[in-house]
Structures are given as C-alpha cells and as structure tokens.
Amino acid sequence: MQHATEQLRERLAEISDLERIRQVLNWEQSTMMPPRGAPARARQLATLANITHERFVAAETGELIAAAEQELTGLGLPADSLTVRLVAQARRLYDKGAHVPAELVKARAQAAADGYRAWLAARAADDFSAYAPALERNFDLAREYASCFDAQADLYDAVLDDYMPGMTDATVSVLFDELRGELVPLVDALAGRPIDTAVQRARYSIAAQRGLVAEVLGWLGFDASSWRLDDTAHPFQTSFSVSDIRLTTRFEADYFPGALYGAMHECGHGLYEAGIAPELERTPLGQIYSLAMNESQSRLWENMVGRSRAFCDALAPVLAGHSEGALDGLDGASLFRAVNAVQPSLIRIEADETTYGLHVVLRHELERALMSGELEVSDLPEAWNSRMRDYLGVTVRSDVQGVMQDVHWSEGLIGYFPSYAIGNLIAGQLWERIAAALPDLDAQLRRHDLRPLREWPTEHIYRHGSAFSDAELLSRLVGAPLQVAPFVRYLRGKLGDVYGIELA
Structure with missing residues (x-):
C-alpha cells in the first residue's frame, strides 16, 4: 500500500x-x-x-x-x-x-x-x-x-523555464537566428507578388460571424456541454477541468479571420486540455508540461489545418453561406490564397503564418533586453517601432498597434512569447509525422471529417498531460530533437502552391 x-x-x-x-x-x-x-x-x-x-x-x-x-x-x-x-x-x-x-x-x-x-x-x-x-x-x-x-x-532563463521547462535563452537564440535567417529571404522572395486578399476585409456582421465560428468549432470538436466561447479584448483559452474548457475570441465586422482563426487557435489549446487523461486530473500531471507543445497544437489547428488548401475547400461554402451575401461565390482556391498571402503587418495575432515568427523574434529580443536592464521601459516604444521597420518593413503609427497590442506583459507573462515560435517549429515536425500516419488526411479535411486528426494527437500527446517533456515527446514521435527545417519545408511547400512558383 x-x-x-x-x-x-x-x-x-x-x-x-x-x-x-x-x-x-x-x-x-x-x-x-x-x-x-x-x-x-x-x-x-x-x-x-x-x-x-x-x-x-x-x-x-x-x-x-x-x-x-x-x-x-x-x-x-x-x-x-x-x-x-x-x-x-x-x-x-x-x-x-x-x-x-x-x-x-x-x-x-x-x-x-x-x-x-x-x-x-x-x-x-x-x-x-x-x-x-x-x-x-x-x-x-x-x-x-x-x-x-x-x-x-541568466535571469531570462529563469522566466523561460516557467513556460518551457529546461529551455535556455542560448537554445532559443540559436533557433531564432536560424529561423530569422530562413524567414527574411523567404518574405523578400515573395515581395512584389500581389495576392488578392480583399475577401478578408469583406463586411461580415458580427452576428453572422458568430454563426460561422460556432459551426467551424463544431467540426473541430467543440461540445457545448463542456465547452464555452466568450468575447474578450485579447483571445485566450483556459480550462477548469477536462470537461470545462473556456475559449475566447475577438470579433471585428471588417475582419472575420480574426474571430474565426482566433477561435480555431484557442480551440487547439482546448483540444489539448480536454484530451488529458481524466485520471491525471487534480495532479501535477493533469496540466500541459510546456507552452511550446501547447502552442504547437494551437498553431497546427489554426494554420496547418485551418489554412490548408483542403480545409479551405470545405470552409469556403460555409464562409459564404454565413456571410449574408458578402462572399457569395467564394471558392476554396481563392480563400486559400487570401488567407496565406505573405503581407508584413502590424498586429501579431493577425500576421500571416510566414511573418508571424518575426513578430515573436522581436518580442523575444525586447523582453530579454528589458530583463537584463539593457533596455528601459521608457525606451520600449522606440525600440519596438525600430525593429518593426527592420524586420517587417512596416511603420508603427500608434502604440495600440505597436507595443500595447499584446496583453502578456501587462499580466506579468514574461518569457511566454518565445513559446509561440518554438510551437511553430514543433508543429512542423509533428505535421510531417501526422501526414505519414494519416495518408487520407486531405480527403478528410475536404469533408471536414476531423475525428481521425483529433484522435492522433490525443493518443500520442494530449492524454499524457505533463508526464513527458517536449524533448521526450519529440524523441518518441519523430525521433529527433527540436529543429527548424521541417517548419521551413512546410512553409515553402504551401507558399509555392499559393504563389504558383518553385521555392527551393
């Protein structure tokens, strides 16, 4: 006993x-x-x-x-x-x-x-x-x-460990240097190749968006008996048990992707928390070990699923059907190109999948400098705006669209931001493994049959809660440590399809 x-x-x-x-x-x-x-x-x-x-x-x-x-x-x-x-x-x-x-x-x-x-x-x-x-x-x-x-x-290592146990700034910096080295030329290579993205700015009433989001979340596994969706200033997800999952999103009448993909992102977190084995509840294992692995799932469901060509074929008629005529005739190919266009922008949570990583690299550099004392809070807006020009070529005209856009630092969540981009890298490795395990995945996405896709990470990742570290899960599932290359391969493959060009 x-x-x-x-x-x-x-x-x-x-x-x-x-x-x-x-x-x-x-x-x-x-x-x-x-x-x-x-x-x-x-x-x-x-x-x-x-x-x-x-x-x-x-x-x-x-x-x-x-x-x-x-x-x-x-x-x-x-x-x-x-x-x-x-x-x-x-x-x-x-x-x-x-x-x-x-x-x-x-x-x-x-x-x-x-x-x-x-x-x-x-x-x-x-x-x-x-x-x-x-x-x-x-x-x-x-x-x-x-x-x-x-x-x-290093003081910054201590706060990183709260969100990614065992991760050090030295490792993050090496990975981010490699990632930035891949992303910047990729963004440059696609500059001057316009994609029609007007569909994303169609006037789409908030009431209609609520119907759209509810239907799509239902495909992903949202269950009203144990899940809830609410409005907030900055989207987030939390849970109080495996049968009480709370999502939030933000609705804007002139930008439906914010609410739709924001909800899909938070639902990815929710699927992870709902998939933890019930016997682990009320123990230290009944939570997610690392935000990086957690973010890998939110980014996977939002982007690798939600912005995939196959899923856009399923999404386009439903998106049009809820739009009250604003998007009549929308086809999957047009939606796929619009939601994957590479367009450097101001807001991280609205950034395209390619430039998103540069938003995270910027935040990592700034919070590290703030922790070390190299940068004063009073100088933060200028430093932020300068990096936005250097990394993304955009001009920040308001601190609301700049340094005050994210909620994290206000709530003391310092060391959190790197987990977003590390999550992308993990998602790239897992996506290759999932594609091999589910050879009919595209066909399933086209008919929005997401059950097989939900079952794979639930079995191999979610149910374990905190029983295994990220390194252990990657070793078990892909037989390799954390890497940049799979995510870059994924991006190049998708963007080659979007732009109709070969991206070596």
Missing part, C-alpha cells in the same frame, strides 16, 4: 483545486467582470495566489514528496509509469516553488491584475505613458523572481 504516495496525491489535489479557482477568477476578469470590480479582484487573486503557494511549498508537502520517493524506490516501477512521473513532477515544481517567497508570489499576482486593468485603460486612450508604470512594476518583480534561483544563471 502506497500510503505516502496517496497522501501526497490528496494534498496535491487540494492545491490543484485552488489553482483552478484562481483560473476561474482570471477568466471572469477578462470576459464578464464589470470595470469597477477590478481593484477587489486584484486583491482576491493576490490572496489566493499566496494561499496556494504557501500550501504547496509548506514543509509538509516536501516531507510527503520525500516519503513518496522513498516508498517508490523499492517497487521497481518503470521510469515512465504515471506514479513515478507524478512524484517526479511534484518534486520539480516543489523545488522550484520553494525558492520563491510567498510575499513575492502575492505581489506578482496583484501586479498582474493591476497591470491588466492599466493595459485596458491605456489601450483605450492610446497612452503608453499611462501603462509604463505597471509594465515597470511587472518587469521589476520578474527580475526579483528570477533572482530567487541560481545567482549565476
């Missing part, structure tokens, strides 16, 4: 419940809370973060982990058994959390809630100076947090 392991499970289950409650409050803050509720909500989130952290890093938790480790030593369980992985993950999280004072956890939660409120107000007024103090506060606290760990380590 594994007494210590069972006692550890019970304690971790209570801590998991507290964390899920915090996520409920965060979700409601971003979707339904009236503006005047913000100060009280900030205090509530800070209190709850403090209680959860203190309970997790308490001596009793450490003693239970040590006892469970000792208990498992003589049982001869395989290294990848769920019980062994559960205790190992608890140990990893406990050892990391124990370095961080509870007051700092509380301060960061308070600053995140305050920062979100400041971001909303500053965006409405297009006033970066009103947002800057909250941003400075979050970066100050991030540096204080990072300094809790190895004093010799």
Whole structure:
C-alpha cells in the first residue's frame, strides 16, 4: 500500500483545486467582470495566489514528496509509469516553488491584475505613458523572481523555464537566428507578388460571424456541454477541468479571420486540455508540461489545418453561406490564397503564418533586453517601432498597434512569447509525422471529417498531460530533437502552391 504516495496525491489535489479557482477568477476578469470590480479582484487573486503557494511549498508537502520517493524506490516501477512521473513532477515544481517567497508570489499576482486593468485603460486612450508604470512594476518583480534561483544563471532563463521547462535563452537564440535567417529571404522572395486578399476585409456582421465560428468549432470538436466561447479584448483559452474548457475570441465586422482563426487557435489549446487523461486530473500531471507543445497544437489547428488548401475547400461554402451575401461565390482556391498571402503587418495575432515568427523574434529580443536592464521601459516604444521597420518593413503609427497590442506583459507573462515560435517549429515536425500516419488526411479535411486528426494527437500527446517533456515527446514521435527545417519545408511547400512558383 502506497500510503505516502496517496497522501501526497490528496494534498496535491487540494492545491490543484485552488489553482483552478484562481483560473476561474482570471477568466471572469477578462470576459464578464464589470470595470469597477477590478481593484477587489486584484486583491482576491493576490490572496489566493499566496494561499496556494504557501500550501504547496509548506514543509509538509516536501516531507510527503520525500516519503513518496522513498516508498517508490523499492517497487521497481518503470521510469515512465504515471506514479513515478507524478512524484517526479511534484518534486520539480516543489523545488522550484520553494525558492520563491510567498510575499513575492502575492505581489506578482496583484501586479498582474493591476497591470491588466492599466493595459485596458491605456489601450483605450492610446497612452503608453499611462501603462509604463505597471509594465515597470511587472518587469521589476520578474527580475526579483528570477533572482530567487541560481545567482549565476541568466535571469531570462529563469522566466523561460516557467513556460518551457529546461529551455535556455542560448537554445532559443540559436533557433531564432536560424529561423530569422530562413524567414527574411523567404518574405523578400515573395515581395512584389500581389495576392488578392480583399475577401478578408469583406463586411461580415458580427452576428453572422458568430454563426460561422460556432459551426467551424463544431467540426473541430467543440461540445457545448463542456465547452464555452466568450468575447474578450485579447483571445485566450483556459480550462477548469477536462470537461470545462473556456475559449475566447475577438470579433471585428471588417475582419472575420480574426474571430474565426482566433477561435480555431484557442480551440487547439482546448483540444489539448480536454484530451488529458481524466485520471491525471487534480495532479501535477493533469496540466500541459510546456507552452511550446501547447502552442504547437494551437498553431497546427489554426494554420496547418485551418489554412490548408483542403480545409479551405470545405470552409469556403460555409464562409459564404454565413456571410449574408458578402462572399457569395467564394471558392476554396481563392480563400486559400487570401488567407496565406505573405503581407508584413502590424498586429501579431493577425500576421500571416510566414511573418508571424518575426513578430515573436522581436518580442523575444525586447523582453530579454528589458530583463537584463539593457533596455528601459521608457525606451520600449522606440525600440519596438525600430525593429518593426527592420524586420517587417512596416511603420508603427500608434502604440495600440505597436507595443500595447499584446496583453502578456501587462499580466506579468514574461518569457511566454518565445513559446509561440518554438510551437511553430514543433508543429512542423509533428505535421510531417501526422501526414505519414494519416495518408487520407486531405480527403478528410475536404469533408471536414476531423475525428481521425483529433484522435492522433490525443493518443500520442494530449492524454499524457505533463508526464513527458517536449524533448521526450519529440524523441518518441519523430525521433529527433527540436529543429527548424521541417517548419521551413512546410512553409515553402504551401507558399509555392499559393504563389504558383518553385521555392527551393
């Protein structure tokens, strides 16, 4: 009888419940809370973060982990058994959390809630100076947090580890240098080759978009009995259990791809969370190990599925059918070209699949410089705008379309951005594996039969939760470490089809 392991499970289950409650409050803050509720909500989130952290890093938790480790030593369980992985993950999280004072956890939660409120107000007024103090506060606290760990380590590595455990800035920088080296000439090669993208700016009522999004999400697996979709300023996904998945998106009457592909992106996250094995709930394994693997799924469903030629053939008549006549006669080939055109632009979440990576590289460089102190918050807009000109050739005329477009830094999510582009790279590797495993994939996409595609990652990725690291999953599934080349091959193949040219 594994007494210590069972006692550890019970304690971790209570801590998991507290964390899920915090996520409920965060979700409601971003979707339904009236503006005047913000100060009280900030205090509530800070209190709850403090209680959860203190309970997790308490001596009793450490003693239970040590006892469970000792208990498992003589049982001869395989290294990848769920019980062994559960205790190992608890140990990893406990050892990391124990370095961080509870007051700092509380301060960061308070600053995140305050920062979100400041971001909303500053965006409405297009006033970066009103947002800057909250941003400075979050970066100050991030540096204080990072300094809790190895004093010799790079501060930025400490925050990266929160989102991609084991990942270092040295590795990210090498990958991003290679990625930028591939993307910039690819974008240059396609410059001056216009694609008609007018379809994306057709006037499409928000009411009609809601019907469109609901139908397409149904294809992906959205189930109203356990899923929910709401409006927000910046799309996100969260879950409170495998049977309570919350998606959000943002609707604009003159840009339907924002709502449609935003919802598909968040649904990719939701499919991952809904696919975690129910027996892992209320344990450290009942969550996703890395945001990079998580982002690989949102990017895969949004782009590799949603913007594929085969899926566009299925999507075009439905898109036209909901458009109230605005897109009558739209065909799949025209939609495919429009939604994959390479057009450098201002907004990351609206960026085409090719230039998107450059938006992420820019953010990685800036937040790394802010963490190290090489860049001051007051100089951030100028640095942002300069890189937008250099990397994408676009001019930023408003901070709302520049440095204030993303919610992440306002909520203290520093070190998060690289996971988007790393997710693209993982998706490139997985997509080649999926294509080999599902030879009829294109035919399935054309009839929007997405069940086989859902089942493959559910079986090989989703159900494991946090049982395996990204490196372990890649080794198991593709037999290779993280690489840039498969994603670039995928892009070149797709864009050659879009533009009707050979891209070597």
